[in-house]
Amino acid sequence: MKKLILLTVLVLAALPLSAKPYFKGQKEYLRECRSCHGSSQFFLGKFTPERWAELLKDKGKKLAFNHIKTGNSAEYFKSKQYLKRIEYFQAYVTHYFKKAKKQ
């Protein structure tokens, strides 16, 4: 019984974390970007925060344009899902650089 209570507490404590925007952005990366770009830990750091800001502004217009132009996952980059979730991805990028600064 004690174990069950502990488990419930742990699950409840973890819930708010999964609702954070950056967490959703990380999930989006795993689903939609990782197959081509590999680990986010490595890939996000390949670009400066300024470059990311440029690619992601106006709902990720430039990032989408560059992929559609080269025919990489064009369907996804034209989709409503992309427009909806790009803000989560942006939050993930911000979170990534905040964490990187602390180290």
Ligand code: HEC
């Ligand atoms: C189907 C494969 C594919 C998928 C899926 C994909 N990319 Fe790319 N991406 C590419 C290719 C190919 C390039 C061009 C690489 C180069 O120029 O060397 C690229 C370029 C980029 C660049 C550099 C753009 C620039 O103009 O500097 C970024 C940043 C990037 N991708 C992020 C993402 C993100 C974020 C996702 C997920 C939302 C994603 N990619 C999904 C294939 C993909």
